[in-house]
Amino acid sequence: MDESRIYIFLELVTKGSLASLYQKYLLSDYQVSAYTRQILNGLKYLHDKKVIHRDIKCANILVDASGSVKLADFGLARVAKLNDIKSCKGTPFWMAPEVVNLKKNRFYGLAADIWSLGCTVLEMLTRRRPYPHLERMQALFTIGQGKPPLVPDSLSRDARDFILKCLQVNPNDRPTATQLLDHPFVTRSKNSFGPASRHNSIQL
Numbered sequence: 001m002d003e004s005r006i007y008i009f010l011e012l013v014t015k016g017s018l019a020s021l022y023q024k025y026l027l028s029d030y031q032v033s034a035y036t037r038q039i040l041n042g043l044k045y046l047h048d049k050k051v052i053h054r055d056i057k058c059a060n061i062l063v064d065a066s067g068s069v070k071l072a073d074f075g076l077a078r079v080a081k082l083n084d085i086k087s088c089k090g091t092p093f094w095m096a097p098e099v100v101n102l103k104k105n106r107f108y109g110l111a112a113d114i115w116s117l118g119c120t121v122l123e124m125l126t127r128r129r130p131y132p133h134l135e136r137m138q139a140l141f142t143i144g145q146g147k148p149p150l151v152p153d154s155l156s157r158d159a160r161d162f163i164l165k166c167l168q169v170n171p172n173d174r175p176t177a178t179q180l181l182d183h184p185f186v187t188r189s190k191n192s193f194g195p196a197s198r199h200n201s202i203q204l
Contacts (some may be wrong), residue, residue, distance in 0.1 A: 013070060015063035018101045022058065022127050029156050033125045035061075035069050037186040039117065040103070042071040045175040046167075047110045056116035056124050093130045094119045094141050098171050100144040111171035114180070118148075118166025125155055158185040 001007070013019060018035065021140035027035075045103060049145040052069065060073040092100075098108040098114035113141060126132075131139040148167035151160055160184035168174045180186065 004130045011064075011070075011128070013062040013064045015065060015067075017072075018058035018061045018063060018069065018111070018124060021063055022124055025152065026127075029122055029125075029159060033186050033188065034067070034120055035063075035124065036117075037181065039067045039071065040177050040186065041114055041118070042069075043117065044181065046071075047177050048114070050110070052110050053113050053116075054099075055091055055094070056113050057091055057120055057129075060122070078171060092136050092143075092163060093134075095140070095143055096171065097143050097169055100140055108171065110176075111174045113164050113170070114177065115168075117177075117180075118163045121159070122151060122163050125159060126152065132189050156185075158183075161185070168196050 043053070053074065055073060060071065061068045062072045063072070094113040094116045096108065099112050123129055130143060146169040148169065151163050162183050164182070165175055168185060
């Protein structure tokens, strides 16, 4: 900072966001697993400090040249004290039901990020946003009714189980970021995922 200007230096993240990445390449289960593990480590760090991100989605997760991902866009982040967050913030298609239903629930907490994480993993694997057939207000109404996005049967068993655990309508039923780090979807070795697709795939 000098007398008239503030200079902000940011880390160069050359691969852009996960959203731009999955639009260019078909991500394998292993690649999505590796990204998810890193996102969970970031969420664990935030949640241990009682910080809720409130806008987890592929567009807000950046990828560097080595394949590492970094949570970005903390414009909506807030410290959660005793689950007391009472403002409806986030991107509609990734919002948790308790965020949409603030009049009913009165507040929400860290578990809202876990719902958004489930939507984000679904987004990476299907290459589409959650509720792709709905407009914004239709999606909000559907989420408010406690209807999670469709999780295709074509996904692997572990991927489906991981996503469905995140998309529990009752936030008290969702695992924490720490618990999800022990889920088979993020702990399995590369070889246990079977042969990766060679079509438009990338290497980590």
